[in-house]
Amino acid sequence: MTAQRTVTVGGSPVHVLESGTGPAVLMLHGSGPGTTGSGAWAATAQTLGTSLHLVAPDQAGFGRTPIPPGSRGGLRLWTEQAAGLMDALGAERYAVVGHSMGGAVALALAAARPRQVTRVVAVSTMGAPGAPLSAELDAVWAAAPGPLGARDMLSRLVLDQALVTESAVAARAAAMRAGAAAYTSLFPPPRARWADDLTLSARTLAGIRAPVLLVHGAEDRVTPSGRQPCPCSTTCPMSVCTCSAGAATCRRSSTRTTSGDSCRASSAGTELPDRCDGSAARPQAPDSPSVGERRLRWTLPRPCRTRRSHLSPPC
Known part of the structure; x- marks a missing residue:
């Protein structure tokens, strides 16, 4: 059972x-116009x-959470x-x-x-040093509130276009209109600077002590895997899942390593990290952070058994 409420954080309301x-x-949640905590994660919570x-x-500037007076959105505030x-x-x-x-x-x-966060799962994450703003993300951030903008944005966000239903478009268009005033201030052009604002420094990444699982959709056009350097590969202990035609998984390393010497994958199968459980999964809604991801589902934060899955070599 889910519930929604408002929590005061630093004197400002946060809808949860x-x-x-x-x-x-x-x-x-991510940064598309009209996205909210409930829109992105309600189906996951139910599952x-x-x-x-x-x-x-709802992070500041999204949904029912306003940007605090005197502030603007950005990585530090969020x-x-x-x-x-x-x-x-x-x-x-x-977690x-x-x-x-x-x-x-x-x-x-x-x-x-580092003492509070026990582990991290980052799906199609931004933040990698050197990753440029893609044309698709630029278009998502620029999407106009309304049915046309909602349809165009959702078609970019999901691999399975059957998920871009009339009801999904209508719901997203309504959410975009409701949050338009606040959202306009978050990512005005030129938008490459806002991608830069979300970039994590090597020093920040080096401060991560929790195990990290990175997941990336093979067909993701908004944050395409071929242009996304691994943000943690040389700086923190991690478990990594990236993708090529399907997905590949790197083992968690207890020392700082490059992705090249921490990966173990083959065409016969890849060991999933010892803190995740693989099973069939499919995006359930256009707002769900599952663009092209398949076959993986995580149970957090308790450890669970290792199993093997037939996955493709890493990209």
Whole structure:
């Protein structure tokens, strides 16, 4: 069962979707206009049930969470607000899952709060040094509120175009209109500077102590895997899942290594990290952070068994 409420963080309201009563998992949405915590994660929360305490906020400037007076959106604000939210909820230790922009926030939060963040899953994450703003992401950020803009944006965000239904377009168009005033201030042109704002420094990445799982869709055009350097590969202990035709997984390393000597993959199969459980999965909604990802589903934050899956070599 899920519930929505408002939590005061630093004197400013933060709208939150919550479910479950188990170990805490903070879930951070991406940056498309009209996205919200509930829009991005409600289907995931329903699937995971009540064994985890899932916390999915509208980040500042999105949904029902305003940008605090005197502030503007950006990595620093979103990171500090996420940390403050979990403090306000009394969560002493928690995992973090982030999609796209939320992935960069998740990694920054792990570096800022190494004692609180137990592990990170970053899906199609931004934040990699040297990753340019793609034409697709530029178009997503520029999408005009309304049905035409919603349809164009959703068609870019999902691999399976059957998910771009009339009801999905209508719902997203309504959300885009409702949040248009705040969203306009987040990513005005020229937009490459906002991608730069979400870039994580080597020093920040080096401060991450939690294991990190990176997941990237093979057909992702918004943050294409071929143009996304691994943000953690040389700077932090990690478990990595990237993709080529399907996906490939690197083992978690206890030392700082390059992705080349930490990966183990073959055409016969790839070992999944010892902190995740592989199973068939499919995007359930256009707002879901599952652009092209298949076959992987994670149970966090408890450890679980290792299993093998027939995956493609790493990109």
